[in-house]
Amino acid sequence: MVDQTKAGIEGSGPLVNAPPAVSFTVDLEDHRQPGEEVDTRYPVLTKNILEVCAASGITGTFFVLGRLAEDEPGLIRDIAAQGHEVALHSWDHTPLPQTTPDAFRQDTLRGKKLLEDLTGTAVVGYRAPVFSLVAGTAWAPEILAELGFAYSSSVLPAWNPLFGWPEAPAGPFQWPSGLVELPCPVLGATIGGRSLALPFLGGVYTRVLPLAVTSRLLARRSRGADGGSAEALWMYVHPYDFDDDEPYWQVPDLGPVGSRLLWLNRSRMVHRITELVAPNPGDPLRLVAERIGAALAVFDPASTPTRSTTSPTPTTPPPSSSESPRQ
Ligand SMILES: [Zn+2]
Numbered sequence: 001m002v003d004q005t006k007a008g009i010e011g012s013g014p015l016v017n018a019p020p021a022v023s024f025t026v027d028l029e030d031h032r033q034p035g036e037e038v039d040t041r042y043p044v045l046t047k048n049i050l051e052v053c054a055a056s057g058i059t060g061t062f063f064v065l066g067r068l069a070e071d072e073p074g075l076i077r078d079i080a081a082q083g084h085e086v087a088l089h090s091w092d093h094t095p096l097p098q099t100t101p102d103a104f105r106q107d108t109l110r111g112k113k114l115l116e117d118l119t120g121t122a123v124v125g126y127r128a129p130v131f132s133l134v135a136g137t138a139w140a141p142e143i144l145a146e147l148g149f150a151y152s153s154s155v156l157p158a159w160n161p162l163f164g165w166p167e168a169p170a171g172p173f174q175w176p177s178g179l180v181e182l183p184c185p186v187l188g189a190t191i192g193g194r195s196l197a198l199p200f201l202g203g204v205y206t207r208v209l210p211l212a213v214t215s216r217l218l219a220r221r222s223r224g225a226d227g228g229s230a231e232a233l234w235m236y237v238h239p240y241d242f243d244d245d246e247p248y249w250q251v252p253d254l255g256p257v258g259s260r261l262l263w264l265n266r267s268r269m270v271h272r273i274t275e276l277v278a279p280n281p282g283d284p285l286r287l288v289a290e291r292i293g294a295a296l297a298v299f300d301p302a303s304t305p306t307r308s309t310t311s312p313t314p315t316t317p318p319p320s321s322s323e324s325p326r327q
Pocket residue numbers: 027029089093128129130323327
């Protein structure tokens with residue numbers, strides 16, 4: 001990869017012209033539930049993503065559901081064999097507020113061990129389902145550190161109709177346990193007259209927003225706008241974001257609008273990767289956390305006043321939601 005700093009110092013142009021380094025992350029999950037009468041498409045889609053990565057010189061981080069790894073062990077081995085980081089995205093995508101610390105510890109350990117058995121490599125990264133690490137579930141980072149995780153990328157530091165934590169730092173920080181947090185990159189934008197903090201590098205946003213808008217937001221954020229930093233900029237996608245052949249069906253708990261968004265502009269996704277990530281692929285998040293972790297300030301939720309920020313899984317998520325509860 002081309003390090004952003006090096007590109008500025010050693011490249012032919014000044015730093016301001018260097019494309020921001022963007023790490024590539026995949027939440028390896030399915031928007032179908034076990035037992036639904038639909039075919040399984042994510043294995044083929046994931047192989048296509050691996051081909052896009054290989055062709056673009058991208059080495060990413062794949063946050064994998066333990067349940068999927070159990071179903072497709074060969075796929076997880078392929079991901080690791082191609083040099084990507086394999087990290088955990090929970091066992092079965094249960095949002096943190098819907099579990100208990102004990103159950104979380106048990107399921108997380110089970111997922112970590114399975115991925116380590118499959119890859120032969122320590123699993124040190126964790127991403128909570130639906131960015132559900134919020135003020136009310138701040139017990140999770142302590143348990144993650146106890147289980148041997150080095151970093152998490154589980155916080156959406158903005159208001160969100162599902163899960164968000166506006167009081168959390170916008171840039172990378174350390175939890176009191178020493179666990180590094182790499183929050184979802186967000187940036188303020190006015191869309192349709194409304195002020196929003198957008199996770200603008202997330203799958204649905206990059207599919208829906210024009211490329212020029214996302215590129216402008218990325219350039220602003222890489223200059224440190226809204227309290228963020230140029231460090232730890234990452235994009236997140238899901239296998240279905242690339243699935244432009246999937247026949248449309250209405251996902252039961254998303255409703256018609258949410259389901260349409262789930263399908264919208266999927267044919268754009270590969271181009272978005274080549275335009276936003278491939279010009280300067282960031283490192284897998286494990287390496288980013290290693291590089292910047294020690295110098296990060298500590299954020300202690302116990303000493304930070306919080307407003308009510310959690311909206312526990314509404315039955316009809318508004319269209320601006322970053323992910324559905326099933327994703
Ligand atoms: Zn997810």
